[in-house]
Structure formats: C-alpha cells, structure tokens
Amino acid sequence: MQIKLIIDEKxxxxxxxxxxxxYSEQLExxxxxxxxxxxDVIDGYLQQDIYMLKITDIYSVYSEGAKIYFQxxxxxxxxxxKLYELEELLEKDFVRVNKSTLVNISxxxxxxxxxxxxxxxxxxxxxxxxxSRMYLxxxxxxxxxxxxx
Numbered sequence: 001m002q003i004k005l006i007i008d009e010k011x012x013x014x015x016x017x018x019x020x021x022x023y024s025e026q027l028e029x030x031x032x033x034x035x036x037x038x039x040d041v042i043d044g045y046l047q048q049d050i051y052m053l054k055i056t057d058i059y060s061v062y063s064e065g066a067k068i069y070f071q072x073x074x075x076x077x078x079x080x081x082k083l084y085e086l087e088e089l090l091e092k093d094f095v096r097v098n099k100s101t102l103v104n105i106s107x108x109x110x111x112x113x114x115x116x117x118x119x120x121x122x123x124x125x126x127x128x129x130x131x132s133r134m135y136l137x138x139x140x141x142x143x144x145x146x147x148x149x
Contacts, residue, residue, distance in 0.1 A: 033092065042089070044070045044077025051077060055093055059123050061086050061102040073125055095142045097121065097131035105142055 005120040016034060020027055037135065053070055062070045068079040068086065079086065087094070087102055094102040103121060110122045111131075119131040119139070131139050140146040 035057065039089065042070070042079075044079060046075055046077050053077060055090065056104075056106070059104055059107050059125055059127060060129055061090070062129075063100040071127065077087075095134050095135075095139055097139055098128055099132070101129055103129050106144070 006079045015133045018027065018030070039055065041054055043060075044051045044053045053072065057072050059073075061079070062071065063083050068081065068083055070077045070079060082103070083091075083100065087096055090102065093104055093106065095105050096102050097119075103123070107125070108121050109124045111140055112120045112122070114120055114130075117133045119136055121131055123129065137146075144149045
C-alpha cells in the first residue's frame with residue numbers, strides 16, 4: 001500500500017482519495033476508520049446535569065437493562081444513546097467485548113483466560129470486564145495479539 005500526503009493551500013478542507021484495483025476487507029476497514037467521528041468528548045448525564053466527558057477518561061461503556069452507562073474513575077454517567085451507536089462513534093478507541101459492554105482498549109492492563117472460555121480483562125483502574133468467546137477474536141485482532149494478526 002502506498003500512502004501519499006500533499007499539502008497545498010488551494011484545498012479548503014482535507015480530501016482523501018483511495019485508488020485500488022479491487023475492493024477488499026482491508027479497504028472497508030480503512031474507510032470505516034476514516035469515516036468514524038474523531039471526537040474527543042461525549043455527553044454524559046449524572047442526575048439532571050450534563051457533563052462533557054473526555055473519551056480518554058472512559059474505561060467502559062455498558063448497558064444495564066435499557067440504560068447505557070459510561071464508567072470513569074469518578075462516576076458512572078448515563079448516556080442517551082444506544083450501545084450500537086456508541087460502538088460506531090467510539091470505534092477508534094473502544095472494542096465490544098460482550099453483548100452489553102465496550103471497553104477502552106488503551107485502558108486494558110492484562111487479560112486472563114477463565115475456565116469457562118471467557119477472558120477476564122483487568123483495566124488500569126483495577127476494574128474488570130469479561131470478554132465472551134464470541135467477541136474474543138475481534139478483541140485480539142484490535143490488540144494485535146494471537147495467530148490471526
């Protein structure tokens with residue numbers, strides 16, 4: 001793959017052109033990555049107050065019943081968005097580890113395989129999350145570990 005960068009004042013905004021001889025999964029992933037919103041903050045709700053949370057401060061996003069929460073060091077903030085919307089919005093920094101949880105990949109410290117086939121993830125604030133077997137391959141791929149890398 002060749003990458004070229006051209007800096008020219010004639011462009012009012014950044015343009016990205018991709019030239020390829022065939023469509024591939026790698027191109028699809030690249031396009032999804034480029035289209036993802038590069039946001040630094042997201043809205044979280046604590047009682048009646050709205051907080052602008054830094055993405056880097058969020059350890060996990062999880063659903064409990066019909067509600068979605070952001071877990072940070074200080075609090076658990078509620079989100080008004082759906083989990084699948086947050087998965088798309090935060091895909092640069094987060095990965096789905098089970099049906100109801102996304103984790104910030106930069107916050108994972110260690111992983112331990114359990115007897116049930118699930119993986120226990122230890123975050124850098126000493127909280128844990130469990131990766132189900134269904135999502136384990138995707139997690140390993142995002143972390144760059146395992147045979148399929």
